[in-house]
Amino acid sequence: MNFFNKLIAVSLPIVPKAIVRKVSARYIAGDTLADAVHVVRGLNAEGAMATVDVLGEYITSLSQAEENTEYSCEVLKTIEREKIDSNLSIKLTSLGLDLDPEACEKNVLRILENARDHGNIFVRFDMENSPYTTRTIELHNKLKNKFNVGVVLQAYMRRTENDIHDLIKTGAKNIRLCKGIYIESETIAFKGREEIRNNYLKCLELALSNGLYVGIATHDEMLVHGAKNILKKLGLRKDRYEFQMLLGVTEPMRRQLIAEGHRLRVYVPFGADWYGYSIRRLKENPSMAGHIFKAIFTGR
Ligand SMILES: Cc1cc2nc3c(=O)[nH]c(=O)nc-3n(C[C@H](O)[C@H](O)[C@H](O)COP(=O)(O)OP(=O)(O)OC[C@H]3O[C@@H](n4cnc5c(N)ncnc54)[C@H](O)[C@@H]3O)c2cc1C
Numbered sequence: 001m002n003f004f005n006k007l008i009a010v011s012l013p014i015v016p017k018a019i020v021r022k023v024s025a026r027y028i029a030g031d032t033l034a035d036a037v038h039v040v041r042g043l044n045a046e047g048a049m050a051t052v053d054v055l056g057e058y059i060t061s062l063s064q065a066e067e068n069t070e071y072s073c074e075v076l077k078t079i080e081r082e083k084i085d086s087n088l089s090i091k092l093t094s095l096g097l098d099l100d101p102e103a104c105e106k107n108v109l110r111i112l113e114n115a116r117d118h119g120n121i122f123v124r125f126d127m128e129n130s131p132y133t134t135r136t137i138e139l140h141n142k143l144k145n146k147f148n149v150g151v152v153l154q155a156y157m158r159r160t161e162n163d164i165h166d167l168i169k170t171g172a173k174n175i176r177l178c179k180g181i182y183i184e185s186e187t188i189a190f191k192g193r194e195e196i197r198n199n200y201l202k203c204l205e206l207a208l209s210n211g212l213y214v215g216i217a218t219h220d221e222m223l224v225h226g227a228k229n230i231l232k233k234l235g236l237r238k239d240r241y242e243f244q245m246l247l248g249v250t251e252p253m254r255r256q257l258i259a260e261g262h263r264l265r266v267y268v269p270f271g272a273d274w275y276g277y278s279i280r281r282l283k284e285n286p287s288m289a290g291h292i293f294k295a296i297f298t299g300r
Contacts (some may be wrong), residue, residue: 009283017275024278026248028055029270033071033078036270039247040084047258048266049242050086051124052079055271056094062103065096069107071271073114080118087122088115089267092136105139112147120148122174124215127152129182130189137163144172150215154180155200156189164203168210176215176244177204181280201226208241209234215265217244219253238263246281 012020029039040050054071056064072090079086090111096104115121125140127133140151151167153160153175167175179196180189190196200223207214208230216227224243231241242263245254257264269277 005286012279012282020275020278020282024274024282027246027269027278027281028274029247029268031270031272031274033075033270036075036268037078037082037084039268039270040086041082043266043268044085046255048254048264050084050266050268051089051244052086053089053091053126053267053269054094055269055277056273057091057128057276058093058098059096060099062096062099065094065099065103065107068094069110072111076111076114076118076121079121086268087124087265089124089126091126091128092132092139093128097132097135101135108139108143112143112149116147122148122150124176125149125151127154127178127180130157130184133157133159137167141167141170141172144170150174150176150213152176152178152217153203154178155203156180156184156191156196158188158190160199160203161206164207164210164212168207168212172212174213174215175207176217177207178217179220181284197222197226201230205230205234208236214241215244216241217267219245219250221253224253224257248281 008015029036036052040052043050052075054068054075056068059065059068072088075088078084079088088111090108092104092108095107095111112123115123125136127136137151140149143149150173153163155177156179157163164175177200179200190199197220200218204214204216204227216224218224218227227243238261242265243254243257244265244267246267247269254264254266
């Protein structure tokens with residue numbers, strides 16, 4: 001990251017929300033479920049699948065958790081009714097994990113029962129920061145034989161290779177592998193760009209060669225290239241994995257992968273609680289400083 005991007009990254013909390021909203025618009029489908037459906041239809045027309053996420057995390061009351069649960073159920077009903085090619089991603093903290101783990105589990109169950117009743121839609125448990133890793137994996141493991149679910153693992157976490165071994169042993173079927181987005185301490189996480197990449201490819205090969213279906217979630221050209229080499233080496237059929245990308249990121253690479261015949265899914269977040277997600281995306285955008293200056297000085 002260059003000097004101006006670093007400066008903007010640390011100054012983001014004081015950038016007016018209206019500017020953040022403007023420059024992060026490409027990463028978010030919109031405020032409403034109808035906006036998300038519209039975006040998913042466009043992606044489906046391009047040959048991409050989707051996973052919809054209701055924005056919101058780290059809530060402060062159980063009534064918010066219930067509202068989020070209700071909204072996710074509404075998304076599932078809509079996916080079936082509108083016949084769009086999408087599944088659902090959920091964050092356990094938005095469903096009450098921090099406030100009351102039992103209430104959170106009830107909310108998750110409600111979502112999974114709805115997913116089952118609306119055409120057995122797949123539900124992905126997103127992975128948040130390290131205080132939640134074990135609990136997210138445990139809840140996934142508890143429910144994985146009864147419902148169509150999968151969990152996310154982060155290649156920057158030193159524990160991930162072991163987690164994959166455990167998931168294989170306990171008969172898990174489906175993971176998403178990403179680098180990881182939260183700030184973690186060096187004692188538990190790899191920090192260097194190359195060591196994270198190396199661990200990503202090592203974990204990917206371990207998972208794929210043991211029969212796990214993997215959502216290969218990255219926009220890093222080196223990793224996409226490395227993943228293709230592993231797929232070729234293992235001779236895997238195209239229905240044993242998919243590439244995954246975030247809405248608004250590296251669209252040419254997304255189109256290229258689809259043109260090559262790979263399954264590709266786009267993560268489509270929507271909702272009123274857009275701020276935290278937008279800040280994380282902006283910090284990862286190598287041209288962020290330029291976008292923010294342009295928005296501040298030209299209003300575009
Ligand atoms: C489908 C999906 C689901 C995810 N789910 C989770 C999750 O559950 N938990 C979690 O911790 N993380 C999740 N992530 C985020 C992930 O951990 C990374 O933070 C993020 O994908 C960036 O890593 P990268 O592999 O793309 O590599 P990077 O090195 O960050 O990016 C590679 C290149 O992609 C481009 N790029 C990346 N981000 C942007 C951006 N915002 N704007 C413009 N260009 C960009 C740039 O050209 C950059 O050089 C998910 C990512 C994806 C794709």
